[in-house]
Amino acid sequence: MARTAKTRKTPAGNKGKGPAEDVDFALHSLQEAFEKAKRYDASEDELLAFYRQMLLIRRFEEKAGQLYGLGLIGGFCHLYIGQEAVAIGLQSALDNDRDSVITGYRDHGHMLAYGIDPKVIMAELTGRQAGISKGKGGSMHMFSTEHKFYGGHGIVGAQVALGGGLALAHKYNEDGGLCLAYFGDGAANQGQVYETFNMASLWKLPIVFVIENNQYAMGTSTARSSAETEFHRRGTAFRIPGMDVNGMDVLEVRAAAEVAFKHVREGMGPVLMELNTYRYRGHSMSDPAKYRTREEVQDIREHKDPIEGLKKTLVEQGKSEDDLKAIDKEIRKIVAEAADFAENSPEPEPAELYTDVLVEGY
């Protein structure tokens, strides 16, 4: 049966009209709600917690970069530096007893955001038996059943469809949980992402799709790879409301998360959030990032850095430089211990090669 043009027409310039006269109100209603209160009103404790968590990710990733340089981490390693506010702002709004998270290969930050011991994460990066996935997954493939963290996936975009399945399971089990499914601006051009959008919207699944738009799909800028670079619009064809969020401000991210999660929890189906962010380092450790200028990176670091931004807020609220320095010192210690642990833990026994292949021995 063909849909009539009347019910699906998208008139130009319909923003601001109420739901009654605007058939596409649902597609921008969340953005409007978000615009009304764009920054999360965090308590002092929350601000400090956000600061500590973001700083932990930053220092952890710097250390991981060093270990990679020393040859202790091999293969692929994708650092989250610059994007810290995204994972912290979103995941601080989750209900960790119910909600699940899945992401791509740039996953260290999302695990740290859960408060998972940095030691077992770093030991996974160095491929040691003590790693959170027994050293079998490595940097890109880490998991935690305890936290309902479904990994760490190395195939660009493949985790999005899995997220659809997690959301379906939440709905089927009626456990009240939602799935937070992260992917990048590069993955946003994968076909299966749209297959999942369609199913998620068709079945009103409790899922929040998060595009971490760090502006580059490996070495290709969004402008060179994407016909529609306003990624929050990418759900429109599936009637998934989009949100356009500054991913460099943890309070803005958190405020947006509140709006999106509420919508999803009310059974209204998926939301697509575009988190505009920036990675300071190359795509992976082997990327010299010659596709952009030093000035571009420097400009973001100086003017938009999420940690410096929050630091300013904390200082304005009366935190002294000394207090903040003490936090930094403490975090450096945690990270140094994690690195020592990861360096000194034994490698898995050769017999582990044949374990975890099938349910029985192999």
Added chain:
Amino acid sequence: MSTETKAQAASENGGERRLNMIEAINDALDIMLEKDPDVIVMGEDVGYFGGVFRCTAGLQKKHGKTRVFDTPISECGIIGVAVGMGAYGLRPVPEIQFADYIYPGLDQLVSEAARLRYRSATEYIAPMTVRSPFGGGIFGGQTHSQSPEALFTHVSGLKTVIPSTPYDAKGLLIASIEDNDPVIFFEPKRIYNGPFSGYYDKPAEPWKRHAQSVVPEGYYRIPLGEARTVAEGEALTVLAYGTMVHVAESVCREKGVDAEILDLRTLVPLDIEAIERSVEKTGRCLIVHEATRTSGFGAELSALVTERCFYHLEAPVERVTGFDTPYPHSLEWAYFPGPIRIGEAIDKLLSE
């Protein structure tokens, strides 16, 4: 009592019901939907329509739309969603309408379903059974006839199951659904409605005269990794699965060859002990499959037999397979490893 004799006894009693393979599969799904609330049947046209081959007929009506539902035509998405469901603790049974359509989902099967257990050190697993009709002999042409099993047996972390009778289809499907690994369950569509002698120009036989069409009511399972001895013999061993079990059986019967025919039933895990036992006894081995020859599963079987039974062999291992071409439409019966080619291979094996 063996499966065979049990079925035989039942048919003599005349009391037990006889099903074709479609009905047996439907029965298995029905039982598992009833038994385990985590089991979900999903796929293109499986719900309202009941499946293109009717394998899921009536299941949505009986179990409701949350347990049995239609999906968009999105094979990669279907399998990806199923992996996520499996990881979360459900037991999805997605149907891919034809094995030929499975390729868009290959990424999800290889990189996600098969590998999740290993890379998460069994923190997460992806129990799921991907059902898909496969194989030729139905004039399906290039895109509705393929036998891609070797693509999956090559992927560590997947199990590959291929039933050849209604009795086995039910028991193996139940075991697959209950298995904690991802299982590729290929249903030989040529024999959905009856066994196939290999003579396309003879009238089709219905299942009801076959001993293995006696399918008991209720739950039973056939463990994965156990071959079925279709016929015992001394002259040579025939290794086959799916449709080719019946073709090989009919050729051996016709030629009066005292062959031992093994229906492998599951390719991974493989019942290598049964193969060794038989080849050591007969000293000759014929492998038959529909799939293309190069890197087909027959190559693996041939290598295993040669490695393990070399000093018992009286003749080189023979393979009768599809040719290394796309599945043809007009020359289907030239491509299909039918009675003539199987007969020639048997003659060659026995003459050495």
